[in-house]
Amino acid sequence: MAHLLREKGFNTFVIVGGLTAWRKVGGNLESVPKNDLVKLPSFS
Amino acid sequence: MNELLPMMARHGYALVFGILLAESLGFPFPASIALVVAGAAVAAHTLLGVPVLLTAIFALLLGDAIQYWLGRYTGWALLAFLCRLSMNPETCILRSAESFYKRGKMTLVIAKFVPGINTMAAPLSGSMKMRFNQFLSLDFVGSLLYVITYLSIGYLSRDVLAATLKNFHTVSQVLQVLVVVALVIYATYRVMQFRKYRQYDVVPRVQAQELEARLASDDSTRVQIVDVRSHGYYDIGAERIFGSIRIEPNNLDEEIKTLPKDKDIYLYCT
Numbered sequence: 001m002a003h004l005l006r007e008k009g010f011n012t013f014v015i016v017g018g019l020t021a022w023r024k025v026g027g028n029l030e031s032v033p034k035n036d037l038v039k040l041p042s043f044s
Numbered sequence: 045m046n047e048l049l050p051m052m053a054r055h056g057y058a059l060v061f062g063i064l065l066a067e068s069l070g071f072p073f074p075a076s077i078a079l080v081v082a083g084a085a086v087a088a089h090t091l092l093g094v095p096v097l098l099t100a101i102f103a104l105l106l107g108d109a110i111q112y113w114l115g116r117y118t119g120w121a122l123l124a125f126l127c128r129l130s131m132n133p134e135t136c137i138l139r140s141a142e143s144f145y146k147r148g149k150m151t152l153v154i155a156k157f158v159p160g161i162n163t164m165a166a167p168l169s170g171s172m173k174m175r176f177n178q179f180l181s182l183d184f185v186g187s188l189l190y191v192i193t194y195l196s197i198g199y200l201s202r203d204v205l206a207a208t209l210k211n212f213h214t215v216s217q218v219l220q221v222l223v224v225v226a227l228v229i230y231a232t233y234r235v236m237q238f239r240k241y242r243q244y245d246v247v248p249r250v251q252a253q254e255l256e257a258r259l260a261s262d263d264s265t266r267v268q269i270v271d272v273r274s275h276g277y278y279d280i281g282a283e284r285i286f287g288s289i290r291i292e293p294n295n296l297d298e299e300i301k302t303l304p305k306d307k308d309i310y311l312y313c314t
Contacts, residue, residue, distance in 0.1 A: 003247055011309060016251050022255075025252045028285070
């Protein structure tokens with residue numbers, strides 16, 4: 001995805017280790033807004 | 045072949061059980077080939093048909109049940125792990141779940157014949173809260189079809205297989221060859237995957253500490269952090285990097301319209 005964004009002209013970087021690495025260095029976090037919590041299909 | 049048959053009689057059931065269990069647990073073992081060989085052994089009266097059938101089905105159901113419960117209790121964590129092995133980890137979970145849901149529960153019946161889905165079907169069933177009795181019933185039908193199909197192929201092509209196997213002296217040699225072939229295929233696949241996606245390495249990578257330092261500087265206004273996890277990674281109470289926005293990997297063309305071009309974009313997933 002980062003590659004695609006770069007092709008479209010965005011100056012893109014990738015955070016090594018993602019959210020896990022961010023947590024490890026004690027970076028600030030916030031709760032994911034409820035609107036972003038899309039329910040996945042369930043058979044129940 | 046004369047030496048192979050007694051060995052098959054002694055270890056055939058254990059081999060069938062071990063290989064099928066490993067395959068159903070997600071390891072790259074050639075279960076279908078093992079079943080074909082077992083079918084030929086049944087035709088040669090080296091193994092008994094019903095015990096082979098029951099052994100194979102039991103191994104598949106055991107492995108699938110373990111995957112089901114792992115999926116049920118770990119939620120999307122197990123699927124995230126399995127998806128890391130896929131071509132596109134960012135969308136793997138969501139696409140797998142939607143595909144599975146759209147095709148319906150009967151997907152389980154054919155899942156073992158479809159590469160990719162066979163590994164994901166059991167943990168997906170667990171994650172998507174399918175009732176265990178229903179899962180077991182459908183998985184039993186699917187396993188039965190799978191085992192009978194490949195045993196029949198081996199049974200009906202016994203003569204061809206016997207000619208192929210006559211140069212092998214022991215079952216262990218056959219097993220070694222099967223394992224080596226599977227590993228070579230898997231390694232080739234991974235190398236091809238690596239070469240195909242090597243171009244993506246041109247994207248600069250930054251350490252979390254570097255970004256944190258930049259956010260603390262006067263330059264922080266030129267930073268936009270973007271969460272590119274698929275919905276599948278989100279559970280109630282999930283967190284994200286403070287101030288980040290989310291873009292949906294499956295809808296990239298529309299999502300990028302909202303991205304600022306005058307800022308540096310920092311992407312992250314799990």
